[in-house]
Amino acid sequence: MSTRLAPTITQDTAFFWEGLKTDQLLIQRCEGCGSLRHPPRPMCPQCKSLSWSAIEATGRGTVISYVIPRHPPMPFFDDGYIVALVELDEGVRLVTNLIDISAEDASMGLRVVVRFERFDNDLVLPLFAPENIR
């Protein structure tokens, strides 16, 4: 697979990107009220606590919505790539790509599982494939 643009890694998001390198999908958990949040950010939107830890997600979820961008063509993606909003079983949502599935077979409600995809610039991204083909 081709190289992807590397994400901007900050003090607040480093744990997430480091976890992916060891095949862990980590989700921020508020130490004040226990709520989970993603993407990572310094303060809990529920209780305003700045204290947090991380839990490892199961990596299983459901496609909430998806799009197949056509224009403009993106240099890092083959034509027909799928951008999806996946809700993890833990309840948080991620924007990701679906893999190992054709655009025709993608659907809302599809059960998916994470795949830790490695790119040639030392980047690991959590992409999702249909649960039943693993």
Ligand SMILES: [Zn+2]
């Ligand atoms: Zn909280």
